[in-house]
Amino acid sequence: xxxxxxxxxxxxxxxxxxxxxxxxxxxxxxxxxxxxxxxxxxxxxxxxxxxxxxxxxxxxxxxxxxxxxxxxxxxxxxxxxxxxxxxxxxxxxxxxxxxxxxxxxxxxxxxxxxxxxxxxxxxxxxxxxxxxxxxxxxxxxxxxxxxxxxxxxxxxxxxxxxxxxxxxxxxxxxxxxxxxxxxxxxxxxxxxxxxxxxxxxxxxxxxxxxxxxxxxxxxxx
Amino acid sequence: xxxxxxxxxxxxxxxxxxxxxxxxxxxxxxxxxxxxxxxxxxxxxxxxxxxxxxxxxxxxxxxxxxxxxxxxxxxxxxxxxxxxxxxxxxxxxxxxxxxxxxxxxxxxxxxxxxxxxxxxxxxxxxxxxxxxxxxxxxxxxxxxxxxxxxxxxxxxxxxxxxxxxxxxxxxxxxxxxxxxxxxxxxxxxxxxxxxxxxxxxxxxxxxxxxxxxxxxxxxxxxxxxxxxxxxxxxxxxxxxxxxxxxxxxxxxxxxxxxxxx
Numbered sequence: 077x078x079x080x081x082x083x084x085x086x087x088x089x090x091x092x093x094x095x096x097x098x099x100x101x102x103x104x105x106x107x108x109x110x111x112x113x114x115x116x117x118x119x120x121x122x123x124x125x126x127x128x129x130x131x132x133x134x135x136x137x138x139x140x141x142x143x144x145x146x147x148x149x150x151x152x153x154x155x156x157x158x159x160x161x162x163x164x165x166x167x168x169x170x171x172x173x174x175x176x177x178x179x180x181x182x183x184x185x186x187x188x189x190x191x192x193x194x195x196x197x198x199x200x201x202x203x204x205x206x207x208x209x210x211x212x213x214x215x216x217x218x219x220x221x222x223x224x225x226x227x228x229x230x231x232x233x234x235x236x237x238x239x240x241x242x243x244x245x246x247x248x249x250x251x252x253x254x255x256x257x258x259x260x261x262x263x264x265x266x267x268x269x270x271x272x273x274x275x276x277x278x279x280x281x282x283x284x285x286x287x288x289x290x291x292x293x294x295x296x297x
Numbered sequence: 298x299x300x301x302x303x304x305x306x307x308x309x310x311x312x313x314x315x316x317x318x319x320x321x322x323x324x325x326x327x328x329x330x331x332x333x334x335x336x337x338x339x340x341x342x343x344x345x346x347x348x349x350x351x352x353x354x355x356x357x358x359x360x361x362x363x364x365x366x367x368x369x370x371x372x373x374x375x376x377x378x379x380x381x382x383x384x385x386x387x388x389x390x391x392x393x394x395x396x397x398x399x400x401x402x403x404x405x406x407x408x409x410x411x412x413x414x415x416x417x418x419x420x421x422x423x424x425x426x427x428x429x430x431x432x433x434x435x436x437x438x439x440x441x442x443x444x445x446x447x448x449x450x451x452x453x454x455x456x457x458x459x460x461x462x463x464x465x466x467x468x469x470x471x472x473x474x475x476x477x478x479x480x481x482x483x484x485x486x487x488x489x490x491x492x493x494x495x496x497x498x499x500x501x502x503x504x505x506x507x508x509x510x511x512x513x514x515x516x517x518x519x520x521x522x523x524x525x526x527x528x529x530x531x532x533x534x535x536x537x538x539x540x541x542x543x544x545x546x547x548x549x550x551x552x553x554x555x556x557x558x
Contacts, residue, residue, distance in 0.1 A: 114515035208415035209497025
């Protein structure tokens with residue numbers, strides 16, 4: 077029997093489209109995972125924390141703020157450019173061209189950290205010199221590129237899928253991809269612990285996993 | 298006297314509520330590390346960006362806002378109240394709406410197709426847009442309060458309009474102009490929403506002090522608190538300046554005894 081409390085779920089911005097499909101009756105606060113973790117550390121009343129990495133939930137677990145985190149899905153990074161492609165970027169290596177306006181996540185924001193790993197793996201660390209803005213979550217990167225204000229940005233494959241038609245995508249080779257694992261944890265101060273645990277259980281179940289897969293997320297392996 | 302008790306109790310709650318967050322910022326400061334936290338490149342870069350953009354923005358506000366306010370104060374024409382309302386609108390506009398508006402106007406695919414987003418000029422525009430109206434509004438009131446007989450006297454004594462403006466009108470309105478400018482300066486320094494949407498956030502280029510507070514909140518809370526304390530101090534200095542200017546403006550008006558009404 078699933079308890080019927082309405083939960084407050086703090087979830088990574090990249091889960092904005094898919095989580096309401098999985099749990100239509102719960103309340104969500106979507107933001108950069110690091111912002112959400114900071115809010116939980118300050119005592120925000122969350123029942124569940126779903127992060128776009130394992131680092132932040134592990135940190136909160138070590139601090140005794142959440143129960144043991146579980147990986148529930150994975151993702152990959154992709155480069156997006158506006159449909160009009162004003163800077164004529166056709167490969168990640170075109171990001172080296174002088175004057176390219178690249179928008180990425182800030183350091184500490186999961187997508188920002190992953191982006192730096194990708195650039196490093198591709199030997200493109202100097203591309204960071206073309207960064208014109210460091211955003212607080214992946215949806216801000218998505219917005220600035222899909223609006224056409226930025227020439228390019230690194231987002232998750234699932235974000236690119238959610239604005240299909242507005243942006244063009246450029247794949248990143250498999251060997252340069254970072255390990256993008258999403259972990260979820262029950263917040264210990266929750267007043268609905270049973271319902272929160274049921275949410276995590278549901279997330280790992282077949283129905284929720286199918287919805288994640290349909291949105292482009294990968295199996296937790 | 299007993300009936301007054303609830304009033305005093307309510308007043309006490311209000312005062313405590315308003316003072317508490319300010320006090321709390323200073324209570325949470327780790328004084329030992331303060332110098333270290335405030336000397337990080339993130340803080341010094343943000344301070345430089347904030348000062349630079351605020352100063353440039355306020356020069357623009359004064360240079361364009363003063364003539365605009367003077368025209369609106371001294372001319373009566375059809376649609377004037379509509380124009381004044383439009384000028385005042387950014388004051389009550391949510392900052393996020395201001396950001397959308399600036400993108401729609403000056404974005405790469407905006408009405409004017411500019412390359413301004415992500416530049417320091419974009420920060421300046423955002424600050425001018427949200428803070429300028431505060432100055433213009435106050436300046437209109439200040440110019441309207443200037444005794445017209447003194448202006449007329451200056452003209453009959455042979456002073457040219459421009460000379461009259463700078464030697465008579467501006468000095469008489471200076472209290473109100475200064476107060477309006479201090480208000481605009483403070484609002485500009487605190488500008489956040491329109492800036493992060495229109496100019497983005499990049500250390501040393503577009504990351505102002507409020508943007509740095511937001512960025513540091515989830516990275517290093519202590520630095521965020523230290524930055525907050527710094528902004529409280531700067532704002533307090535501005536507020537005191539504002540009050541001082543406002544009080545000196547009333548004495549300036551008393552200085553005009555020639556009003557025969």
